[in-house]
Amino acid sequence: MASVPARAADIPSLDRLLNAAPMRPALQQYGHTQVVGALRAHLDTLRQAALTGELAAGSIAAEAITRQVRKALDAAARPRLRAVFNLTGTVLHTNLGRALLPDDAVAAVVQALTTPANLEFDLDNGGRGDRDDLVEDLLRELTGAQAATVVNNNAAAVLLMLSSLADRREVVVSRGELVEIGGAFRIPDVMKRAGARLVEVGTTNRTHPADYESAIGPRTAMLMKVHCSNYAVTGFTSSVDVAHVADIAHRAGLPMTVDLGSGTLLDLSRWGLPREDTVRATLSAGADLVTFSGDKLLGGPQAGLIVGRADLIRRIKKNPLKRALRVGKLTLAALEPVLALYRAPELLAERLTTLRLLTRPAAQMREQAERMLPALQQALGAGYKAVAAPMFSQIGSGALPVDQLPSYGYAIRHAGPGRPGRALEKLEAALRALPRPVIGRIGDKALWLDLRCLEARDESAFLAQLQAPLA
Numbered sequence: 001m002a003s004v005p006a007r008a009a010d011i012p013s014l015d016r017l018l019n020a021a022p023m024r025p026a027l028q029q030y031g032h033t034q035v036v037g038a039l040r041a042h043l044d045t046l047r048q049a050a051l052t053g054e055l056a057a058g059s060i061a062a063e064a065i066t067r068q069v070r071k072a073l074d075a076a077a078r079p080r081l082r083a084v085f086n087l088t089g090t091v092l093h094t095n096l097g098r099a100l101l102p103d104d105a106v107a108a109v110v111q112a113l114t115t116p117a118n119l120e121f122d123l124d125n126g127g128r129g130d131r132d133d134l135v136e137d138l139l140r141e142l143t144g145a146q147a148a149t150v151v152n153n154n155a156a157a158v159l160l161m162l163s164s165l166a167d168r169r170e171v172v173v174s175r176g177e178l179v180e181i182g183g184a185f186r187i188p189d190v191m192k193r194a195g196a197r198l199v200e201v202g203t204t205n206r207t208h209p210a211d212y213e214s215a216i217g218p219r220t221a222m223l224m225k226v227h228c229s230n231y232a233v234t235g236f237t238s239s240v241d242v243a244h245v246a247d248i249a250h251r252a253g254l255p256m257t258v259d260l261g262s263g264t265l266l267d268l269s270r271w272g273l274p275r276e277d278t279v280r281a282t283l284s285a286g287a288d289l290v291t292f293s294g295d296k297l298l299g300g301p302q303a304g305l306i307v308g309r310a311d312l313i314r315r316i317k318k319n320p321l322k323r324a325l326r327v328g329k330l331t332l333a334a335l336e337p338v339l340a341l342y343r344a345p346e347l348l349a350e351r352l353t354t355l356r357l358l359t360r361p362a363a364q365m366r367e368q369a370e371r372m373l374p375a376l377q378q379a380l381g382a383g384y385k386a387v388a389a390p391m392f393s394q395i396g397s398g399a400l401p402v403d404q405l406p407s408y409g410y411a412i413r414h415a416g417p418g419r420p421g422r423a424l425e426k427l428e429a430a431l432r433a434l435p436r437p438v439i440g441r442i443g444d445k446a447l448w449l450d451l452r453c454l455e456a457r458d459e460s461a462f463l464a465q466l467q468a469p470l471a
Contacts (some may be wrong), residue, residue, distance in 0.1 A: 004059045008050035012065070014039055022066040030073050038072045039065075056177075084437045087463055089407060089450030091357050092396035096439065098295040098302070100353040104337040105300065113332035119329045132317070134332050138339040142265050143279045143290075145307035149317055150335070151325040155190065157291040157304030158259050159445045160325055164196035164316040165255065166221035175200045177226040177237065187226055187259075196221065206238040223249040225287075227277075241379035242277075246286025255288040255312060263292020263305065265342050271349055271359050273395075273405075279307060288312060294331075299354035299394070300338035301331045310421040357453055358395065358405065365408035365451045366390075372463060376410065379466040383416035384427060393452045409450040420445055430470045436461065 017023055017034075017039060027035050042065060049055040058064060071273065084096060092098045101109070105389045121128035132149050139148035151157050162171065171191060180186045197219070201211035222289075223245050242258060249256035258280055269275040276297065282290050289312055294303030304318060304325075315324065327335075341351050349355050369388035377386050389411040392404035412427065414420035424447050428434055432439040441448040454462060 004057070005053050006050060006060050007407045008047050008054040008055075010057075011043060011046050011050065011055075011060050012062060017062060017065060020062040020066070022063050023069070026066065026070050026073060030077070034073060034076075035069065038069045038076070042068050042072065044167035060292050067191060074336055082437065084131070085458070086453040087438055087440045087449040087451065089391060089393040089409070089441065089448065089452060090396035091354065091453060092296055092446060096394075099299045100357075101301065101334055102299070102338065102341065102351055102353050104341070104351075105334040108329050108333040108337050110328045117329055117333070119332070129297070131326065131329075131332060135336050135339060138336065139305065139307055140271060142339060142342050143307045144283055145279075146291075146310040148305060148307040149313055149322070150327050150332070151304045151306070151322070152327050152331070153302055154259070154261065154263075154291055154293040154304040156325040157306045158187075159190050159194050160304075160319060160321050161257060161289060161306060161314055162191055162196045163321055164319040165257075165312065166191075166194065166196035168195055168197075169221035170197045170199045170217070170219045171221055172199045172201055172212055172215045172223045173226060174202045174211070174239065176202060176204050176207055176237075177187070179226055179228055207240055208238060209240050209244055209248060212240065212245060216248075216252050216254070220252070220254060220379060222255045222257055224257045224258045224259070242282055242285040242287055246288075249288075250286065255309070256286060257289040257308075258282050258287045258291070260290050260292040262296040262298075263290070264297040266348070268297070268358075270345075271355065273358060275348060283308060294335060294338075298338065298356070299352045301334040303327055303331050303335055339364065357455075360407075361454055362390070362406045362408050368451055368454070368456075369408050369410060372459070373410070374462050375466045379470045380412065380427075381469055381470070383414065383423065384412050385415040386410045386412045391448060391450055393450055405452070407450050409448060409452075412447040412449065413445065434465045436465065436466070 012020075014036070018027070018035070020255065023035065023039075030038075046055060046065075049059075086093055086096050088096070090096075119134075120131050121127075122133075134146045135150060139145060151160055178187050178198075188198050195391060199215050199220070201207060201215045216223075225242060225245055240312065242256075246256040260277065260279060262276065263279055264276045265279055267275060267278060279290050279292060287308065289306060289308035291304060291306050292298070294300040294305060306313065338352070341348055344351075349359050366388065373386060373388055380386055387410065388408065391407050391409055393407040394404055412424075414423040416423065424442050424445075428440065428442060428447055430441065436450070440447050441456070442448070451452050
């Protein structure tokens with residue numbers, strides 16, 4: 001015989017539930033205001049169920065109501081920004097926060113969060129200081145620049161540079177370098193917002209010195225080169241290097257600028273990685289200003305750095321936009337120790353998190369994959385088959401877009417009945433629903449988990465989540 005539905009009159013009152021013993025832990029943790037709000041919302045739900053005759057008698061017990069209220073409170077309190085395991089194979093993953101900070105930078109940020117600091121206070125003379133002074137000497141030392149300034153990202157650096165030096169004037173750029181980066185960051189749009197007029201020269205695949213020379217006129221403010229992020233043009237191509245463009249600009253009495261994008265400070269080939277033009281080499285080749293990111297190959301916090309000629313940097317810092325785009329103490333607290341690591345390049349692969357991840361040996365990841373495979377397979381159950389497999393990682397965030405790094409991890413395939421694609425999507429969703437979500441990638445009828453970014457210190461936390469079945 002079916003149980004008789006409970007009535008609305010049977011639902012305990014709010015005051016009675018607030019004073020019930022099961023509710024006390026929630027009140028202690030979340031406070032009266034939040035508990036009352038969640039409790040009222042749940043009681044409304046119960047009343048609606050009673051009106052339709054669908055209110056189960058067991059659902060109105062104090063313990064049952066408390067469980068539902070506590071569940072709602074826990075869900076509301078869970079942070080939106082959460083730690084995840086990045087097993088996508090992309091080290092500098094824009095959607096997952098790009099570069100991870102080294103321990104020294106983390107400690108500096110914690111200190112800046114919890115104590116007053118000399119952000120704009122000159123400890124030598126007791127007067128007001130310039131926040132750029134906290135990192136300018138390091139940037140000058142590491143890049144060979146005369147001066148430097150910092151804003152909140154590289155797009156802001158380009159915008160500020162153009163607004164300061166090319167407002168209502170022309171900027172000459174090769175058509176093959178009019179890039180768009182993720183998030184609809186387009187060089188032509190940034191120029192327009194900065195008040196500069198774009199002058200395109202050459203064609204998509206070929207630009208020559210004469211193209212730059214013929215484009216220079218009385219309204220020209222600068223010649224500019226842009227790092228081609230996220231793509232490479234191959235085949236019948238021709239471009240003009242920094243030195244030649246700088247020579248053309250300087251003969252015309254103009255500055256030459258470079259948006260270097262990722263902006264590495266050291267030649268990565270010394271660690272077996274693909275070569276990328278360094279900031280110092282770009283300046284030495286004749287660039288007057290170089291802009292680059294702090295959270296890509298540099299391995300630091302999100303920031304946009306502008307380095308180069310002192311007179312141009314002074315003009316940039318006088319722009320009212322500089323204040324709107326400046327960085328706060330947390331960024332500077334993280335950036336200074338990251339830059340300081342570059343003073344000891346022989347220790348960088350050990351101390352700089354980004355470089356350590358990029359240079360992990362595939363053999364090390366293979367041993368790790370084989371060691372953890374039994375625990376992963378047990379969590380997957382009979383419906384999936386995981387194998388330790390070689391794969392390729394990528395640097396990410398527009399850095400060296402066509403280069404890949406030999407890696408190792410898991411290829412997981414559906415082993416049961418039904419559609420493989422839907423089964424893999426279900427598993428991928430289950431991994432994302434873990435307390436610390438696991439982010440992989442689906443391709444070639446498999447779910448791939450690349451272990452490049454799973455270091456030894458995080459391995460136990462990863463394995464702890466595999467104690468319960470995933471699907």
